[in-house]
Amino acid sequence: MMISANRLSAPFAAFLPSPAIVAELSKSSGRTTAWRISMTCAKLCAASLAAVAGMAVASAPAFADDAAAPDQVYAIHGQVTSVVQGVGSFASPYAGGNSLAPNQVKATNDVTVYLGVRPWKGAEIWVNPEIDQGFGLSNTLGVAGFTSAEAYKVGKMSPYFKLQRAFLRQTIALGGDALSLDAGINQLRGATTANRIVITAGKMGVGDIFDTNKYAHDPRGDFLNWSLVDTGSFDYAANAWGYTYGAAVEWYQGPWTLRTGLYNLSKVPNGVELESDFSQNALVVEVEHRHRIAGRDGAIRVTGFRNRGMFARFDDALALARTTGTLDLAAVRRRRDRFGVAFNAEQDVTDNLGMFVRAGTTNGAIETYDFTDIDRTVAVGGALKGKGWGRPQDTVAIAEVVNGISAAHERWLAAGGMGVLVGDGALPHPGHEQVIEAYYDFRPVDWGAITLDYQHIENPGYNRDRGPANVFAMRVHAGF
Numbered sequence: 001m002m003i004s005a006n007r008l009s010a011p012f013a014a015f016l017p018s019p020a021i022v023a024e025l026s027k028s029s030g031r032t033t034a035w036r037i038s039m040t041c042a043k044l045c046a047a048s049l050a051a052v053a054g055m056a057v058a059s060a061p062a063f064a065d066d067a068a069a070p071d072q073v074y075a076i077h078g079q080v081t082s083v084v085q086g087v088g089s090f091a092s093p094y095a096g097g098n099s100l101a102p103n104q105v106k107a108t109n110d111v112t113v114y115l116g117v118r119p120w121k122g123a124e125i126w127v128n129p130e131i132d133q134g135f136g137l138s139n140t141l142g143v144a145g146f147t148s149a150e151a152y153k154v155g156k157m158s159p160y161f162k163l164q165r166a167f168l169r170q171t172i173a174l175g176g177d178a179l180s181l182d183a184g185i186n187q188l189r190g191a192t193t194a195n196r197i198v199i200t201a202g203k204m205g206v207g208d209i210f211d212t213n214k215y216a217h218d219p220r221g222d223f224l225n226w227s228l229v230d231t232g233s234f235d236y237a238a239n240a241w242g243y244t245y246g247a248a249v250e251w252y253q254g255p256w257t258l259r260t261g262l263y264n265l266s267k268v269p270n271g272v273e274l275e276s277d278f279s280q281n282a283l284v285v286e287v288e289h290r291h292r293i294a295g296r297d298g299a300i301r302v303t304g305f306r307n308r309g310m311f312a313r314f315d316d317a318l319a320l321a322r323t324t325g326t327l328d329l330a331a332v333r334r335r336r337d338r339f340g341v342a343f344n345a346e347q348d349v350t351d352n353l354g355m356f357v358r359a360g361t362t363n364g365a366i367e368t369y370d371f372t373d374i375d376r377t378v379a380v381g382g383a384l385k386g387k388g389w390g391r392p393q394d395t396v397a398i399a400e401v402v403n404g405i406s407a408a409h410e411r412w413l414a415a416g417g418m419g420v421l422v423g424d425g426a427l428p429h430p431g432h433e434q435v436i437e438a439y440y441d442f443r444p445v446d447w448g449a450i451t452l453d454y455q456h457i458e459n460p461g462y463n464r465d466r467g468p469a470n471v472f473a474m475r476v477h478a479g480f
Contacts, residue, residue, distance in 0.1 A: 071121075072189040077114040079185075079479030081220045083107065083150045085453075087137055090469045096425025098418050100142025100460050100469060108134035108150045112164070116188055122172060126186045128165035132241075133158065137471070143460045144373040144422050145227030145403050145435045147471045149219035153240040154272065164243050167202030176254070185479075194252065201247035206236040206263060209248050210286050211303050213346050215356040215383045216399065220477050224453055225437050227401045228381065231342040232374035233360035235307055237263035237282035239370075240272045248284075257288040265309045268330075269369045270420045280309030282370075298347035304340070311336040311366045314412040327417045329367055338366045352385035352392075356399075364406025373419035374403045381437075395441040403433040405462055413462065422461035429465050434458040448478035 086105035095101070112130040119125060136151025137143075165186070176195035183189035186208070200209060207217065207230055216228045223229055230236070237244045246263030265280040267273045275281070286303040312329040313336075321327050340362030348354050357380045364375030381399020385392055405413075413419065414427040439453040453473040460467045 069189065071118060071191060072183055073118050075114070075116045075183060075188055077116075077185055077480060078112065079114075079220065079477065080109075080111045081150060081475065081477045082109045083148055083224070083473055083475045085137060085148055085151075085224075085471060085473040087147075087469050087471045090467050092466050094424065094426060094465070096416070096418070096423050098141045098421060098423035098461070099425075099466070100138050102469070104137060106135045106137050106151075108132070108136065108148065108155075109159075110150065114185055116186065118188055118190070122170055122190075122192070124169045124171075124188050126165060126167055126169070127163065128186070130162050130164045131159050132156070132162060133160070141421050143435075143457060143469075144405075144419075144433050144462065145225050145232055145377075145401055145457075146372065146421055147226075147455055147457070148224045148473065149226050149229045150224065150475075152242065153270065162241060163203070164241065165202070165204050165208075167200055167204045170199045172197040172199075174253075195254070196252050198250040198252070199247070200250075203243055203245050205243050206238065206246075206261065206282070206284065207242075209250065209259060209261060210234075210236070210284050211301065211342060211344055213301075213344055213356050213358070215346055215354050215397070216358070216379070216381060220475075220479075221441070221449070222383065222395075222397065223381070223399060223437055223439065224473060224475070225399075225401065225435055225455060226372055227374060227377055227403055227435065228358075228379055228399050228437060230371070231303070231344060231358045231360040232372065232377035232379070232401065232403050233340055233362045234303065234305065234342045235282075235338065235340060235362060235369050235371045236284070236305065237265045237307070237370055239266055239274050240270070244274055244282075245276070246282075255290045257286075257290075259286040259288070260284065265307060266370055269309075269311070269367060282307045293347065296348035296350075299345065301342075301344040303342040303344065305342075307338040307369050308335070309369060310334065311338055311369065313366055314408040314417070315365065317417070318411060318415055321415065327412075327415060329417070336366060338363050338369065349382075352387050353382060355382040356380070358401075365408045368420050371420070373405060373409070373422045375406045375409055376404045378402050391442075393443040393446070395443075396439070397441075398436070398438040400434070400436045403435075403462075405430075410462070424461055424463050424466065427463055430462050431459040431464040433460060433462050447480055449476075451475040451477070 084107045089102045110132045114128050116126045135155035136148050139155050140151045140153050171192050173193040174195040176193045179192050179194050181190050216223050219229050244263045248261030250259045261284045263282045264275040283306045288301045290299045310333040312333045316332040317329050342360035344358050346356045359378045361376040379401035383397035386394035410430045416425050435457050437455045439451050441449050441451045443449040455471040457469040
């Protein structure tokens, strides 16, 4: 359906929090200046996106029947997302450098433009320029299953520009049933066959291709928690913003898909800069099977990864600390491999209800490299469309995830060591980190939504002395 530029741009401002709400949040958080900058950025992002949308709609060709349309030659899409997230009081008898602080409110804003072109048959080139601004709670620290996947490990008060993706995709048809690929974000409309090979190379997110799940994989549209949108123990290659350079090959054959990819790790664990020569790299392999149960679609994925780079063993660092008195992972880093495996399934139960499950484990004796402090994880959840209460475009969902770490990882944190996201300076009473997240996604128009989100976190940072923490959020999202 075509949307006029006027219809698209005019309501954007209405999706942002009202001045009264912003003032009250600013007052409670003690960061009036920060909130003014944050909300101003969000409004500027929305206006920019609306302008781009208007140009895209004005230039887009119309076809009476999309199925009969030729392969799409170019596309322009865009999105804007603002997340306001706050946590109240909770038990916090002590805190360290990576602790979640009680009684705070933070916000993040981002606007992305997706530009795609087809240079030749079966090929697509996509670039995703993005403007980001804002901070996660405690500057994205304190919880291994962090509360917002819209919050990067790098937070800034002023808006800043990043080219998050720039990649080439080549699809090679191998025969079988004719298949029409719908137009979408980073996907041009085109015809191919069910059996095919897809090659993707450039800058991308590993999660664009691996560990996908239609019910829990998009913090701009479904769950927010890091360990729900991805398998928490999947230590995938990424810079501090979640992207890396590499290449992946996918082989679709009937109901099966085999994927493999090679990606650059960061130069140092949890770093901003990426390797450029694959001297430190991540190898990922995934097998997917698509099926139908009682006429309902479902899929199962098993993902394995091997990270090769300069890693430290926690116990080696603790042994050195007994001699030097200093906790230092960098001093004992050696070239090592770190392996892990993840299981991921999704299943439609009815026309309106879908369920998912995730589980994973990795070698917890070795430090995490690029994702978060989770060595084993189990998550289960579901999403229900609102047809039953007359809102078929709305969604209500709930999920629970339990995250754990190894005994060596516990010893490191107990001695005062810091992890990627967690570290309270002590850990006398370790326990599993447990998160329950629920959201209601209200979609008044097909291009925009307001989501109310709640997370209950037991033992944040694996620490039974702290918490439980209750986190409330409002997400405003619009896109075309």
